[in-house]
Amino acid sequence: MSAPDALLAAVPRTASSGIRALARLGFAAIGVVYVLMGVLALLAAFGQRAGAHADKEEAVQHLQDLPAGSVLLGLIALGLLGYIAWRFTQAIRDTESKGSGAKGLAVRLWYVCSGLFYSGLALYAGKLALNGRAEKGGDSSQSLTAKVLAWPGGDWLLIVLGLVVIGIGLFQGYRAFSGRLKNDVDGQHLTAKQARLVFRAGQVGVTARGVVVAIIGYFVVQAGRQSHAGAVGSTDEAFDLLAAMGPLALGAVAAGLLAYGLYSLVQAKYPLLRGV
Structure with missing residues (x-):
């Protein structure tokens, strides 16, 4: 298969397949961010780096130093936007069959909030990819x-x-x-x-x-x-508080966030996406 044919084959053919692709890319982006956060915080817990700062924005900053860092940042931004799109799809189309009662509407509103939670990070990663710099949101x-x-x-x-x-x-x-x-x-x-x-x-x-x-x-x-x-x-200050409690507290939470990142990467490969 030629390169153009391969690219065409990768393009989603339906709206549902497009939403599924965006959701999976979103889980992958979140996984990468949390893996980086966990690694940075673990290094701080073991005294391998100054400070306990390991928030999401600093995590994506480290992608700049990698080969094709701007491309990676762009993919992270796109992935996070994909996650937001998936969460909005869950809320609007009620893919989880929560219904229109008070409890169901509360859960669907939570889906929207869960997506919007990553909007600032998506914007930050996008600015880094395009301009090479961006102001942190603290x-x-x-x-x-x-x-x-x-x-x-x-x-x-x-x-x-x-x-x-x-x-x-x-x-x-x-x-x-x-x-x-x-x-x-x-x-x-x-x-x-x-x-x-x-x-x-x-x-x-x-x-x-x-x-x-x-x-x-x-x-x-x-x-x-x-x-x-x-x-x-924010997360930055939360890690500072954990560091003040001692390396064991910071290390335990850092290892947990690393585990969450790996879990999200598995979810990206084997997701359960209902209603699409």
């Missing part, structure tokens, strides 16, 4: 927090929002050990031993991700309690 979260604090009752709103974020983090731990992860990966292509290994990696990874989310929620609560935008923090 200051923007503090600016947004300052605006909320200026509203009447803004401090209470931040406290409530922080508690919701903490709840989301705790829910990740519930999700990890409730058996729901078995609905994420198509295990029919795996042996029983491989399926167990993938499931355990997912449990460890999702739990570690929940810990980081809960810490970020704690920062939001503190920003509301103190009426101080500088108290808010």
